[in-house]
Amino acid sequence: MNNFEEYCTKFVQSVGNKEGSVSPVITNSASFSYGTPEIAEAIFEGSVKKPLYSRMGNPTTAKLESTMAEMDGGVAAVATSSGMGAITMTCMSLLASGDEIISIGGLFGGTYALFSETLTRFGVKTHFFDVDDFTKIQDAINESTKIIFLESVGNPNMRLPDIKRIAQIANDAGVILIVDNTITPLCISPLKLGADISIYSTTKIISGNSSALGGCAVFRAVNEEDDKLKSTRYDFLAKFIKGAGKMALFANAKKRALRDFGMSANANASYQTILGLETLPLRLSRISKSVETVALALEKNGLNINHPCLKSHPHHERYLNNFKDGCGTLFSIDMGSKQRAFDFLNNTKLATLTANIGDSRTLALHMASTIYRDFDEETRKFLGITDGLIRISIGLENPQDIIDDFMQASK
Ligand code: PLP
Numbered sequence: 001m002n003n004f005e006e007y008c009t010k011f012v013q014s015v016g017n018k019e020g021s022v023s024p025v026i027t028n029s030a031s032f033s034y035g036t037p038e039i040a041e042a043i044f045e046g047s048v049k050k051p052l053y054s055r056m057g058n059p060t061t062a063k064l065e066s067t068m069a070e071m072d073g074g075v076a077a078v079a080t081s082s083g084m085g086a087i088t089m090t091c092m093s094l095l096a097s098g099d100e101i102i103s104i105g106g107l108f109g110g111t112y113a114l115f116s117e118t119l120t121r122f123g124v125k126t127h128f129f130d131v132d133d134f135t136k137i138q139d140a141i142n143e144s145t146k147i148i149f150l151e152s153v154g155n156p157n158m159r160l161p162d163i164k165r166i167a168q169i170a171n172d173a174g175v176i177l178i179v180d181n182t183i184t185p186l187c188i189s190p191l192k193l194g195a196d197i198s199i200y201s202t203t204k205i206i207s208g209n210s211s212a213l214g215g216c217a218v219f220r221a222v223n224e225e226d227d228k229l230k231s232t233r234y235d236f237l238a239k240f241i242k243g244a245g246k247m248a249l250f251a252n253a254k255k256r257a258l259r260d261f262g263m264s265a266n267a268n269a270s271y272q273t274i275l276g277l278e279t280l281p282l283r284l285s286r287i288s289k290s291v292e293t294v295a296l297a298l299e300k301n302g303l304n305i306n307h308p309c310l311k312s313h314p315h316h317e318r319y320l321n322n323f324k325d326g327c328g329t330l331f332s333i334d335m336g337s338k339q340r341a342f343d344f345l346n347n348t349k350l351a352t353l354t355a356n357i358g359d360s361r362t363l364a365l366h367m368a369s370t371i372y373r374d375f376d377e378e379t380r381k382f383l384g385i386t387d388g389l390i391r392i393s394i395g396l397e398n399p400q401d402i403i404d405d406f407m408q409a410s411k
Contacts, residue, residue, distance in 0.1 A: 365390065
């Protein structure tokens, strides 16, 4: 059984209720009444598991969180108001002034800006490396390193990290590895490869139709007896390991970030996202096939395509061996110049021009003039942003229609 078939069963079964309403219930309440002061005390203490206040958790969101945790093989999840919210929550729960991050690979612009600009204002330094800089990554780890961060497929540079090898480095050094796995575990499962936390922008292929902004962080179980997290590097986690046991990373994220920064998911977005999960395997399996079909056809017709399914890509072997069911909805086209890229985008009748990815529709965007416009030349070079680069996110359309449209647009 491939991943898609397995998840088809898992998702529809865990989303639909077996009693009462089949579709998940939307609990549109910001606050919850406790009834008695004794119950209020017990809820705040944690001995009674009932909703406290929607910033700290909502029943609809809890349904999304349990499905996401199951999807990833994690012990618990926290859904957030956006993918950036999930990244910020997770990082802020682990960092203090003076700490360091090791960031691997080309990153989505928002994450790059968070690391290179915003977090520096709070005294956190980030070192950036290419996915294959294994020795440099290892050498950069010191006692201030709290996080190693990577994207399971570089957006938009399409480089694929060897997650297992990097997880080995992180685990040997006793450092937390966070993977932005917005492409979902249907393509690759970071927690099973040794990562500690998986992050999602659920806005993308998980919701799948531009209807809900959202994010989620999924946490691995902490081993209460013997875990790399029981070290002076993470001394602030000790009280969570004592109090929450295997749920320590989850409890830490809620108490040290979600509670105070407040990037909580809302019930309506959580509901829309749960509906997305129901059909995710069907949509992603179709899109994964279409991505390969379209990328191959366009390359054959002379376009400069960047996708690891192509033999010309440096991580083609890694793609075949580690990403058995594709690596998401993206590829890029380098049109050679900004003018040629703009001509293509003005000529396409099929692609929707927007900053999103992972939609039911095919999307396209010129990178240098939009998401990466504020970065200097050196940074753009590191992130693989050339003047003619267009990011494409393939949708559910007939792949031949996409090929025909893109060929006429590139003339
Ligand atoms: N991670 C990746 C890989 C993304 O592509 C994006 C958004 O484009 C994000 C995170 C941020 O997600 P959101 O827009 O939901 O905040």
